[in-house]
Amino acid sequence: MSKLWQKSNTDTKTSAAKKAEAFTVGNDYLLDKELVPYDIQGSIAHAKALNKIGILSDDELGKLTNALHEILKEWKEDAFEIRIDDEDMHTAIELSLVEKLGDLGKKIHTARSRNDQVLTAVRLYEKEQLQEIKELIKTVAGAILEFAEKHQNVPMPGFTHTRKAMLSSVGLWGGAFAELLILQAESSQGIESLVDKSPLGSAAGFGTSFDIDREQEADDLGFSGPLICSTTAQLSRGWIELQFVQYLSGVTAVLNRFASDVIQFSSSAYPYFDLDAAVCTGSSIMPQKKNPDVAELLRGGYSELAGYAASLQMLTTNLGSGYHRDLQLSKEPVLKSVRKTKQLLEAAELLITNMKPIKENLAEACSSEIFAAEAAYDLVKEKGMTFREAYRHIGDHPEEVEDISAEEILKKYTHLGSPGNAGLEKLRKRLDLF
The missing domain is CATH 1.20.200.10 (Fumarase/aspartase (Central domain))
Known part of the structure; x- marks a missing residue:
């Protein structure tokens, strides 16, 4: 079966040609199985464009479009095969069109490339x-x-x-x-x-x-x-x-x-x-x-x-x-x-x-050490210390950090995005936008 790029004087059956084919094709023909529906979409759009410039008649466009839908149906039923000697889905689809429609199937590649x-x-x-x-x-x-x-x-x-x-x-x-x-x-x-x-x-x-x-x-x-x-x-x-x-x-x-x-x-x-x-x-x-x-x-x-x-x-x-x-x-x-x-x-x-x-x-797990910063904040608020003074004081006297209820401390956090006000309702609104 000929390839899309094959000329009349190209021998693809030699041992070297077969090895080169295996290497150059790799697993591409297997990967293409997933992309067949998208290639068919592209082929239908291209057939319409060819019809618009007179390369395909209305009747030919209809036949090609129907045949492409048939191939898509075969793909959905897992009956469409891409072989290694096809190289890719493009060749397999075109060869299938030729099998169904004869020379009309060969017209589909006018003005396009596998690229x-x-x-x-x-x-x-x-x-x-x-x-x-x-x-x-x-x-x-x-x-x-x-x-x-x-x-x-x-x-x-x-x-x-x-x-x-x-x-x-x-x-x-x-x-x-x-x-x-x-x-x-x-x-x-x-x-x-x-x-x-x-x-x-x-x-x-x-x-x-x-x-x-x-x-x-x-x-x-x-x-x-x-x-x-x-x-x-x-x-x-x-x-x-x-x-x-x-x-x-x-x-x-x-x-x-x-x-x-x-x-x-x-x-x-x-x-x-x-x-x-x-x-x-x-x-x-x-x-x-x-x-x-x-x-x-x-x-x-x-x-x-x-x-x-x-x-x-x-x-x-x-x-x-x-x-x-x-x-x-x-x-x-x-x-x-x-x-x-x-x-x-x-x-x-x-x-x-x-x-x-x-x-x-x-x-x-919310043990007293995690309230050290809170203790420093309290010194700022209650004793008028600068934060740096309060920070050093608590660092030097960690025993002054009280073992307070985490639930009570949580209530002190009211600004947006804090432990007591995570802003979840705002996130919910953003989530609902997309």
């Missing part, structure tokens, strides 16, 4: 996946916020340098992670604008002599508009993917720190949160063990995203303008990053909805 095809498919995929991930971020932020709201007046020690520092609260602790996720979702507008430009019609990066209506193609596909310069399309490949994966890496970085806290604060050394057995595993040798495996894998998952981002960064370093086969390798980090981010967000929701604070342990 703008794959770019279009990947950008459509990124647009769709970004919306799904934003919904998952909202779900997880909402679950953490609900946890914070339910337990907002439960005092807990705050830590710096892994040592007890000052009074905090479960509401403030949970609210902080919810707010980071809200900030991440709010910042998505930047990456959304990057992936919302259509590469279709840029062909191999230098346009074509066919008068393709690229703005109409972009509109048909739901993009805000086309990338203006055809050469921008090839320059953007890998560059936009890097920023897309870095965005996902930012999401999972929040989950990493959240998981680290859950692991610490559910340990025997810091028994502040109780994890349900559903999110823990046991040991094959130690009957007493209750291991926080969901949290540990959630923490570790971030390293995979950071690795994918690093891979893309190195891949695109020192590449000149135009297409380079290196860029084929930008696809896998994107697909894997999306899958991993979704898994980690789902695990984070599972974790937060299967844990609860151990109030008596948290109260006991």
Whole structure:
């Protein structure tokens, strides 16, 4: 079966050719299985553009569109195959069109290249996946916020340098992670604008002599508009993917720190949160063990995203303008990053909805040393000392720090974002906006 690039004098059956094929194709034909629907969307939009300039008649457009929908149906039924000798989904789809429609199927590639095809498919995929991930971020932020709201007046020690520092609260602790996720979702507008430009019609990066209506193609596909310069399309490949994966890496970085806290604060050394057995595993040798495996894998998952981002960064370093086969390798980090981010967000929701604070342990952990700053504040308010004088006095006389009820101290914190007023209602309003 011939390849899209094959000439009549090209022999692709030699041993060397087969080895080169295996190396150059790699697992790209397998990765493409996930992108077939997006490539079909692009092909339908392109067929409409060809019809508009008279390359396809109305009847031919109808037949091609119907055949493309048939291929999509086959894909949904897991009956559409992409073989290694196809190299990619583009070849497999075109060969299927030829099988169904004869020479008409060969017209679909007029005025386009596999370069703008794959770019279009990947950008459509990124647009769709970004919306799904934003919904998952909202779900997880909402679950953490609900946890914070339910337990907002439960005092807990705050830590710096892994040592007890000052009074905090479960509401403030949970609210902080919810707010980071809200900030991440709010910042998505930047990456959304990057992936919302259509590469279709840029062909191999230098346009074509066919008068393709690229703005109409972009509109048909739901993009805000086309990338203006055809050469921008090839320059953007890998560059936009890097920023897309870095965005996902930012999401999972929040989950990493959240998981680290859950692991610490559910340990025997810091028994502040109780994890349900559903999110823990046991040991094959130690009957007493209750291991926080969901949290540990959630923490570790971030390293995979950071690795994918690093891979893309190195891949695109020192590449000149135009297409380079290196860029084929930008696809896998994107697909894997999306899958991993979704898994980690789902695990984070599972974790937060299967844990609860151990109030008596948290109260006991709020020992007198965390009120040292409060004692210094009292000297400022009651004796007119400067804060620095009060600070030194308490530092020299730690015995003067009273062992006060954490619940009572919590009531003294009234400013926005403090342990007694975490501002959760404001976070709830922001969460509801997206």
